[in-house]
Amino acid sequence: MAAIAATYADQRLAPEPVDHRLPLLIGNPDFHVVTETVAGVVEKGMPRGWWIFFGVSLAMFLQGAAVIGYLFWKGIGIWGVQNPVGWGWAITNFVWWIGIGHAGTLISAVLFLLRQRWRTSINRFAEAMTLFAVLCALTFPSIHVGRPWFLYWFLPIPDQMKIWQNFRSPLLWDFFAVSVYGTVSFMFWYLGLIPDLATMRDRAKGRLKPIIYGIFALGWRGSMRHWVHYERAYLILAGLATPLVLSVHSIVSFDFAASIVPGWHSTIFPPYFVAGAIFSGFALVLTLMLIARQLFGLQHIVTLRHIEAMNKVMLSMGLVVAYAYGVEAFSAWYSGNLYEGFTAYNRAFGPYAWAYWTMIFCNVVMPQTLWFKRLRTSVMWTFIATIFVNIGMWFERFVIIVSSLANDYLPSSWRYYRPTVFDVAIYVGTFGLFFTLFSLFIRFVPMIAMSEIKQVLPQADPHAQPAELSGSHA
């Protein structure tokens, strides 16, 4: 592997002869090389770096769990939330995580329908990220309710109270949207995983491993009689997940837009939130993918072409987000509404100006560097840019939530919101949860969809003559 990676170290110099694009996979590996590379990561065991990463993540997660235990004991008064800011870090983190969780299904479903074949190298990875991000997101509203043992009140199940949920409430829509999103994302991920689990089963050594992989592979044997149904189901799941992914963050934005708080009551919120979600989701996929690619030597499968394509999506979503910031300010002024106007002014020049300008710098100014091909195809710069976007998108949610609530209609109730150490600890804890699950995913599951990668290789075409193939990449 190292040899292939070294041969094509400067991938910019090796465009494909036909369409002058970089090849999807470097060195045109055969099917077996793909299997060896991807399954080998799981089979060879983890490098020392993985254990350090896993240990740190687990420690972060455990401290978060302990603080949540303390939260249940004392109540949410240990957080910085107070009137009038009842939605502090917890809801900021919720929206941030759920936004992160959009990239996976977007890459899997939307790019699949658009026949963007480069998605095959990153979709498994991004889907797993989605699942874990949704779990982290769900933590926050669950503990924010204050009495988490009553969470089942969300469910429309008959109980002794003889009352039903209010289906007109965006908060209930949100519960349905996020839980359905998590469930469907899991189904999509698992369906795509079945053929690769069969590969792991067939290669597994020892007594226990073949049994465990075998159970989860459901007896898959790669029959064309399986594949016809599999492909059809995959297409339908992609078709269903596409409107779903757009609906989830729209509905999350209804939590805000359906209220009358200045700065929230706006029709631009659904598209604005969806674009922001894709923006931050792509950023985090890239952050993690760049690390994993380096760590496990996958440079010939996740190539500069993938990175550049991701950067282009990020840049365009960044422009949509920048446009939304502009429209927010414009409509605040154009509406002539005193409160809207004040909120817009207060965001940029009030007590939270530092957060606003951090957001503008990270989300609007910095992504403009991606117009330059040199920076777009630079691994190091992409890494830096994605970190900025992740920070910027967190601040966007913070600005929306906190600056609107802290200074609303009644100046006598204004209050400067400050998080406490417990807010920080729980946020760090969800990072721990995310990275713990992610390390386990890399440890036990092939992180790149092998059967899909094999499909995009030229020799997967049954009409390709062997002679043509050997000549095409000389």
Place this chain on the structure above:
Amino acid sequence: MTAAPTKSDTYGVLAEFDTAHGIYIAAEKVREAGYTRWDALTPFPVHGLERVMGLEASRVPIVALVMALCGACLGLALEYWTSAVDYPLVIAGKPFFSWPAFVPVIFELTVLFGAAGALLSSLFFARLPRWYHPSFYGQASGRVSDDRFCLLILAADPRFDAAKTVEFCQQLSPRSVELIQEP
């Protein structure tokens, strides 16, 4: 299990190929030879092979559609019954049956049921999960999930004859040919 294998213990003949091109050409010959009960095992869907095999279009979309409509109806019924019949409560001056506000939950349940329908019906039509299958006894079938392509002609095929079918498969320029016995 000590008796010598008889014809009834023979499950079929497995011919192993190196390339998608190879199995495609071979599959056409198997069809032309008049075999009807055979299968192709591949590491990924080899497009066009399903037509050579004469497989019918999958009915997964129909099931998914029906399930999605069921989800939509269930969502509407749930919201109508809880909000307008069993527990009517005036909220924000809206009618009891305020259907525009019910759309998001109906949509979510439509997607949930449709997706479940697609996943479960694809497994059902593929007869999965089935953890035991005679084709697993082939030497070559373990490499199918990696890089090999296998044709499997079943002993249940009316034209099947262990010796002749093996000989026929040898002519398809395979990598290997083996007889699969059920133990």
